[in-house]
Amino acid sequence: MAKIGVFVCQCGNNIARTVDTADVAKDASEQSGVVFVEDYKFMCSAPGQEAFKKAIRDHDLDGCIVSACSPKMHEATFRNAAEAAGLNPFKVEIANIREQCSWVHNDKEIGTAKSKDLTRMMIQRVKYNRPLERYRMTMTKRALILGGGIAGIQAALDLANAGTPVTIVEKEPSLGGNMARLSETFPTLDCSQCILTPKMVEVQNHPLITIRAFAELEKLDGYIGNFKATIRQKAKSVIDKDCTGCGDCWEKCPFTVESEFDMNLIKRKVIYIPFPQAVPTVPVIDRANCPKFLKDKCGICADVCGPDCIDFTQEDEIIEEEFGAVIVATGFELMPNVYKEYGGSSMPQHLIPKKMNKKQRAAQPRSTSGRLPDVINGLEFERLASASGPTGGEIRRPSDGKKPKTVVFIACVGSRDASKGVEYCSKICCMYTAKHTMLYNHSVDDGKAYVFYMDIRAGGKGYEEFINRAQDEGAEYIRGRVSALRKKGDKILVKGADTLQGCAVEIEADMVVLATAMVPQADAIDFAKTLGISYDKHGFYSEQHPKLMPVDSSTGGIYLAGACQGVKDVPETVAQASAAASKVMQLFSKEELMREPEVAIVDKEHCMNCWDCVTVCPYLAISPEEVKDRNGNVVKMVANVNPGLCQGCGLCNTVCRSKSIELQGYTDQQVYAQITAFEGAFV
Amino acid sequence: MIEQIREKARELLESGELDVVIGYAEGSDPTRTTPIFCRKPEDTDKLVLDGRCVNTLPAYLNKRHEYPKKGWKKTGIIGKGCDIRAITQLIAENQLKRDEVYIFGAECEGVVAHPEKWDGSLHEGNCASKCSACDVKIPLDTDFYPGEKPEVDRSGPYMVSAPALATLVKMDDEDRFAFWRDDFDRCFKCYACREVCPHCSCNICITDRTMPSWVDQAAHTKGVFGWHLTRAMHLVGRCTGCGECTRACPVNIQVDLFNQKMKEVIQESFDYKSGYSMEVKPPLITYNTDDQETYIR
Amino acid sequence: MRTATLQKNDLDRVIDLLSQADYRVIAPQNQPRLDGPDSIDVAVFKEIQSGDSHNIGEGLSTTGIKPFLFPKDEPLFAYENRGKKVVLTEVSLDFPKTVILGVRPCDVASVSSLDAVFSDKNAGFNDELFTKRLEKTTFVSYSCTEPDVSCFCTSVGLAPDSDKGSDLHMTELPDGTLHVEVKTKAGEKIAAVIDALLSGDGDAVARQQAGVAAAEKITRLRDSAPILPWLQDLGNFGDEMWQRLGEKCLGCGACTFECPTCHCFDIVDxxxxxxxxxxxxxxxxxxxxxxxxxSGHNTRNSQFERYRNRFNCKFKIYEDVFGEKGCVGCGRCIRGCPVNLDITEYMAEVAHKAAIPNAMSADPDFE
Amino acid sequence: MPNIYQPNLMTIKKVINETPDTKTFHLVFQDEELQENFEFETGQFGEYSCFGAGESTFCIASSPTRKGHIECCFRKTGKVTNALFELSEGDTIGFRGPFGNTFPIEEWEGKNVIFVGGGIALPPLRSVIWNLLDLRDKYKDISIVYGARSVADLVYKQEIAEWEARDDVNMVKTVDPGGETDDWDGYVGFVPHILENDFKPDPENTVVVVCGPPIMIKFTFEALERLGFKQDQLITTLENRMKCGLGKCGRCNIGSTYVCIDGPVFKAAEIDLLPPEY
Incomplete structure (x- = not known):
């Protein structure tokens, strides 16, 4: 027989204002199985918790209801207190009479009646609560970092410096990511590469960090503490361990193609490192463009290589490694210029909203190149302004290399416009556009920079001052939108509106820089599926809780850092990377992994092996299992849940027609008892 | 047609390739046929196949019934197109293996809506509505088909619905509820609708589970609605539209209208029709990150 | 007792008069249904008000009159848990005075079978929920003139014009008039209420002939006499026919729920x-x-065993334990069976096994 | 006459935990007059209810010779027994009964009586055992052979010790192979085997009462018949599923025999005349 204690909290006046807590306690005391009730001002206070523990011990309670605030608040508090008092923590339930009752009612009579119902329902429920034990499991204390940009680099260094072995997987031949492309950074205007490359070198030299550049994650199995990653090391055609990075091969290589790193503004060799400070300094052969691979001609690189480390026969290598945690730091890309009025082309495939059907999607052209060569985007401008860039830091326009005397910068291209682009604010554009005007003014003395903007959003430390400085240095800010860009001789006629002056504006510009929206990587959604994490409608990865768990992904053991989770500038990215690293450290600080026991369990007797649960499980936590008789013959197949993978989402419960799978802690018996205890249930 | 099937069935029973052939024989009235289990070659002489053969025989292949326990390694079964869809669906749901059955299929002219309406022939006045736009009159997956099986285009939606459904959909909510309440008043929960259904495959039905009793067992309004709505939901994306639940109902409640409505919804929302593929899973059991509803991701 | 003639089109007046005399009147009525090829006519016994249309005399209703004596669900008592105490509240046994009109002979004959189970004739336990309803109910039965293909009342000692269990019996004569026979005191009360509509003494000869004519239309004629002795031989309990005939049974309860004499029930909270x-x-x-x-043990583990029990219940257990007929030959179990499992085939097979050769004549295919 | 389905209310006076899933309740009627006048005979059963869960059938496990309360003993297996299991002292349950026939203890006077039980089937035997022990002079040797799957599954452990201690009872206890503990001092083996090979009772002037699962009854009867027992010396109780206990709900019948009315006590000779549906 149940010996249940009911503890009604007044929450100061928060609950007591609209609920007669004494009446709720009295009603509870009359319920079958209730042997102790308490009505107290603050159950969560230290004395409240002590009274709770004392009651458990004195009355040998085997179930407790705390009628108080949301379980999100103090379920853990009271479960821990119960454990300290010798009661299984899962025999404690919270009846939420604050958020779901006192705060939403004004009438005390109604509030009290509802509180009684909620409490009664929990009393019935707790009778079916079984004592549960947390699962303990071993873990592999190695972290996998996906993406070698500033987020991945920072997380790797933090973890490795704390003694955790780390592997970075980067799809490009070098670490660095988008930050390596930047010229200077706002609001301090310090050189981006100057602050980034020392970190890259530190990563390269760190004994606990393994860099897998030019590699991609193919598959991720397992669960928190015990992931198994399948990594494809793409063939570099260069033997890593022998290469000294001398550069003979790429210097002698006679073939060039456009450099992705330099936003196609300049050419690179076919055997190449993306930029001079690349880490690792091991070149790769671009097989798609190398004549050796296309028509078996050339091979100069192999001839000139001193250590003899060019290997044309090298094949992709599949590496399987185990990790305990994963940090996703796959970054962002800029939305290409997809606007005809801005001289761009139509929308690229991956940016087409998912609402389009297959046919509509197929009809969209794939080309991203613009019609007007001197209309460039922010990243292209960064390369033009970068000392290591194609122009050595001099601002020259792409079409003819002239120094542009008039440059128009257009903010919010694609951002904040759900009908044409993305509805969110890309956040960094106001700042980098201001930076660009300054870089431009510093480079071209007599140049004139115009900025078309919607609002200036400069909510960071030193940010507003930075905007002011840009304006002081000569940038002319025009509040308004640009309606069209037209080619006019070798200039671009910018037609816009000045909404403050209330007049139309026309500027003949030498070059136009578009601050296009910051969007997830093209393959972000596919990659999320590989990882089994959730994402929003744009393809940014979803955090577990927007405020309280901003770096946890929806899947245990997978954390998010940087712009893959949402638009961010460098300081925010670094902060989040460190936060993700500290989450991993926290996970690895324990001897064993503890998993909450609220996972699905299978009723093997009734399971009819339709595998609906297997199909529906988003975490791949359920698999068929053989049931054998005494002689080892397979008598039937049933579903089996891996408690390490199960996140307790309950989808399997809903699809199981035979009711053969249920969630521990939320069993049918518990839920049914709870529902039927509500007197109005079947009216 | 039936002669060729009889001959083939006899041959396979004689050779021992099949342990049994499930088919139809003459019933106890001239208007009816009845399921028959041919074990001996000579039993196949009793096989008939015409518009009276209403039963969906794959119900006998459902693990829930005792038949698979009899130790039959390979079962022959005579199937109309819709029955074969049911077999396909059973296989898709892992309730049957393809190599456990040998499917005799033949072109189906349609079946009578109810034996009471049989007057010696099949015509517009007595043919079941499910047959009106059936696209599997030439069945899909057969092991034996008398003669050459013509190719049929089945790419379109399967939108056969009873005229009664249209009447029902036009009613306002209150009238429709009243209609069902009055009709369900006859239901005494004999579960004929469940037992004849090839897809009700739980070894213990949710209505028979007592801990807890989600569905009230008694046949009052709550218990009856509880059962029929649960049944309808359990068949979403799985029902192959054989209509046996309605035909079998001893008090003539058109319970398959729920299934038909659900079939339309599933087809409109997910472009899915059941029983056409062993591989494609019904949408309601599939976790898909491409789902058009963003909340699910 | 009294016999008389009633005009068939006066049945509406009968309903009016009985309603005015404070009877709750139950009569078979066609249920509204949705149009379309898949739906068929359904008739059920329901409370009828003046002016409602009935279908008395038009075939056998889809379901019988059992629900008015033994409802498909009924509360036995109410309980309330109050802490450690429980308060029970009895249900009312004050049932309305009822007359059921147009009951077919098979259905009305089933009442005494049910009574044998629920009244104190059975082990001294009186189920007042049944018996008090029965006390308040008067049955006005109506001979069958057009038995259908599934009818077999003549095989179980009844006939299309049987008046067993009836309070007032009506027979439709070829001239369209109704021959009325008052059988009991309760029937007399009904006759008194409708006295104005009754005339003469009725045509007993025509009534007799109508019964004979109807009986001749019943094609499922089985001799049920050999069944009981055959079933009483324990050796036949393991006969191969049970499994052979019963294997197609899918295990639904259609036959039992439609059966006028099936009385099994469950009790839940x-x-x-x-x-x-x-x-x-x-x-x-x-x-x-x-x-x-x-424990998981099931005394009737296979479906054919369950059907064997049903057959035994109808033709042996009812007679052994309750001293009544277990089957009234209404044929609803035949009409309602989704797989055409036909109780008369069992009867024929048993008769055949009991070596009564002429029992097979109605079913020449069954060799 | 009151509603035959409406139970009488009883208060749980005492709860004894027999095994992890088996409990004994001591029950008294809340109606004092009924408590005073309630009569039953050994072997009869009742319908016990937990309001909100339903009714379940078990025997009255106490002896009619011991007044003051009745006892029931049950294992939690289904909805009702699980709910009953959660009740505690002072709570109310419903009871309908007594129902069914009784052990013919007058017939056994002057004879040796052997009780053979397995697992949760000791409660019906325990009623008749105490009944006989309270009338000890009327009977000759009384033996009890009791077995369970494991030591933990033995019910009435204290009373087993009590019977072992008495010199007018021959107590034989056994557990299935694998179910023994280190300090187990009884036999290890299945009941029919122990009975036939170790205990070997003499059929002369003896009756045997067997209770247990159907399979155990079958093997025990066979073993006893090999020892020379005749069918009319063998008695058992059948426990078919029941709901009403009144011969109406229709589920406990074995052919034309209703266990709730004609049973639950049967002689082997009577069972032999029943179809094999138990």
Missing amino acids: ENSGNKGYRVKFWDSCQFDHFTLHA
């Missing part, structure tokens, strides 16, 4: 908060969990 009802509701011996022990 239906709860809402601290209160609830203990409810008695129809159950079926055809369900696999009917005899399932808590």
Whole structure:
């Protein structure tokens, strides 16, 4: 027989204002199985918790209801207190009479009646609560970092410096990511590469960090503490361990193609490192463009290589490694210029909203190149302004290399416009556009920079001052939108509106820089599926809780850092990377992994092996299992849940027609008892 | 047609390739046929196949019934197109293996809506509505088909619905509820609708589970609605539209209208029709990150 | 007792008069249905008001009159848990004075079978929910003139014009008039209420002839006499026919729920908060969990065993235990069976086994 | 006459935990007059209810010779027994009964009586055992052979010790192979085997009462018949599923025999005349 204690909290006046807590306690005391009730001002206070523990011990309670605030608040508090008092923590339930009752009612009579119902329902429920034990499991204390940009680099260094072995997987031949492309950074205007490359070198030299550049994650199995990653090391055609990075091969290589790193503004060799400070300094052969691979001609690189480390026969290598945690730091890309009025082309495939059907999607052209060569985007401008860039830091326009005397910068291209682009604010554009005007003014003395903007959003430390400085240095800010860009001789006629002056504006510009929206990587959604994490409608990865768990992904053991989770500038990215690293450290600080026991369990007797649960499980936590008789013959197949993978989402419960799978802690018996205890249930 | 099937069935029973052939024989009235289990070659002489053969025989292949326990390694079964869809669906749901059955299929002219309406022939006045736009009159997956099986285009939606459904959909909510309440008043929960259904495959039905009793067992309004709505939901994306639940109902409640409505919804929302593929899973059991509803991701 | 003639088109007046005399009048009525090829006519017994259309005399209703004596679900009492105490509240046994009109002879004959189970004739336990309803109910039966293909009342000692269990019996004569026979005191009361509509003494000869004519239309003629002795031979319990004939049975309860004499029920508590009802509701011996022990042992583990029990119940157990007929030959179990499992085929087979050669004549195919 | 389905209310006076899933309740009627006048005979059963869960059938496990309260003993297996299991002292349950026939203890006077039980089937035997022990002079040797799957599954452990201690009872206890503990001092083996090979009772002037699962009854009867027992010396109780206990709900019948009315006590000779549906 149940010996249940009911503890009604007044929450100061928060609950007591609209609920007669004494009446709720009295009603509870009359319920079958209730042997102790308490009505107290603050159950969560230290004395409240002590009274709770004392009651458990004195009355040998085997179930407790705390009628108080949301379980999100103090379920853990009271479960821990119960454990300290010798009661299984899962025999404690919270009846939420604050958020779901006192705060939403004004009438005390109604509030009290509802509180009684909620409490009664929990009393019935707790009778079916079984004592549960947390699962303990071993873990592999190695972290996998996906993406070698500033987020991945920072997380790797933090973890490795704390003694955790780390592997970075980067799809490009070098670490660095988008930050390596930047010229200077706002609001301090310090050189981006100057602050980034020392970190890259530190990563390269760190004994606990393994860099897998030019590699991609193919598959991720397992669960928190015990992931198994399948990594494809793409063939570099260069033997890593022998290469000294001398550069003979790429210097002698006679073939060039456009450099992705330099936003196609300049050419690179076919055997190449993306930029001079690349880490690792091991070149790769671009097989798609190398004549050796296309028509078996050339091979100069192999001839000139001193250590003899060019290997044309090298094949992709599949590496399987185990990790305990994963940090996703796959970054962002800029939305290409997809606007005809801005001289761009139509929308690229991956940016087409998912609402389009297959046919509509197929009809969209794939080309991203613009019609007007001197209309460039922010990243292209960064390369033009970068000392290591194609122009050595001099601002020259792409079409003819002239120094542009008039440059128009257009903010919010694609951002904040759900009908044409993305509805969110890309956040960094106001700042980098201001930076660009300054870089431009510093480079071209007599140049004139115009900025078309919607609002200036400069909510960071030193940010507003930075905007002011840009304006002081000569940038002319025009509040308004640009309606069209037209080619006019070798200039671009910018037609816009000045909404403050209330007049139309026309500027003949030498070059136009578009601050296009910051969007997830093209393959972000596919990659999320590989990882089994959730994402929003744009393809940014979803955090577990927007405020309280901003770096946890929806899947245990997978954390998010940087712009893959949402638009961010460098300081925010670094902060989040460190936060993700500290989450991993926290996970690895324990001897064993503890998993909450609220996972699905299978009723093997009734399971009819339709595998609906297997199909529906988003975490791949359920698999068929053989049931054998005494002689080892397979008598039937049933579903089996891996408690390490199960996140307790309950989808399997809903699809199981035979009711053969249920969630521990939320069993049918518990839920049914709870529902039927509500007197109005079947009216 | 039936002669060729009889001959083939006899041959396979004689050779021992099949342990049994499930088919139809003459019933106890001239208007009816009845399921028959041919074990001996000579039993196949009793096989008939015409518009009276209403039963969906794959119900006998459902693990829930005792038949698979009899130790039959390979079962022959005579199937109309819709029955074969049911077999396909059973296989898709892992309730049957393809190599456990040998499917005799033949072109189906349609079946009578109810034996009471049989007057010696099949015509517009007595043919079941499910047959009106059936696209599997030439069945899909057969092991034996008398003669050459013509190719049929089945790419379109399967939108056969009873005229009664249209009447029902036009009613306002209150009238429709009243209609069902009055009709369900006859239901005494004999579960004929469940037992004849090839897809009700739980070894213990949710209505028979007592801990807890989600569905009230008694046949009052709550218990009856509880059962029929649960049944309808359990068949979403799985029902192959054989209509046996309605035909079998001893008090003539058109319970398959729920299934038909659900079939339309599933087809409109997910472009899915059941029983056409062993591989494609019904949408309601599939976790898909491409789902058009963003909340699910 | 009294006999008389009633005009058939006066049946509406009969309903009016009985309603005015404070009877709750139950009569067979066609249920509204949706149009379309898949739906068929349904007739059920329902309370009828003046002016409602009935279908008395038009075929056998889809369901019988059992629900008016033994409802498909009914509360036995209410309970309320109050802490450690429980308060029980009895249900009312004050049932309305009822007349059921147009009951077919098979259905009305089934009442005494049910009474044998529920009244104190059975082991001294009187189920007042049944007996008090029965006390308040008067049956006005109506001979069949057009038995259908599934009817077999003549095989179980009844006939299309039987008046067993009836209070007032009507027979439709070829001239369209009704021959009325008052059988009991309760029937007399009805006759008194409708006295104005009754005339003469009735045509006893025509009534007799109508019965004979109807009986001749019944094609399922089985001799049920050899069945009981054959079933009483325990050796036949393991006969191969049970499995052979019963294997197509899918285990639904259609036959039992439509049967006028099937009386099995289950009892459960239906709860809402601290209160609830203990409810008695129809159950079926055809369900696999009917005899399932808590231990997992099932005394009737296969479906054919369950149907064997049903057949035994109809033709042996009812007679052994309750001293009544277990089958009234209404044929609903034949009409309602989804797989055409036909009880008369069992009867024929048993008769055949009991070596009564002429029993096979109605079913020449069954060799 | 009151509603035959409406139970009488009883208060749980005492709860004894027999095994992890088996409990004994001591029950008294809340109606004092009924408590005073309630009569039953050994072998009869009742319908016990937990309001909100339903009714379940078990025997009255106490002896009619011991007044003051009745006892029931049950294992939690289904909805009702699980709910009953959660009740505690002072709570109310419903009871309908007594129902069914009784052990013919007058017939056994002057004879040796052997009780053979397995697992949760000791409660019906325990009623008749105490009944006989309270009338000890009327009977000759009384033996009890009791077995369970494991030591933990033995019910009435204290009373087993009590019977072992008495010199007018021959107590034989056994557990299935694998179910023994280190300090187990009884036999290890299945009941029919122990009975036939170790205990070997003499059929002369002896009756045997067997209770247990159907399979155990079958093997025990066979073993006893090999020892020379005749069918009319063998008695058992059948426990078919029941709901009403009144011969109406239709589920406990074995052919034309209703266990709730004609049973639950049967002689082997009577069972032999029943179809094999138990």
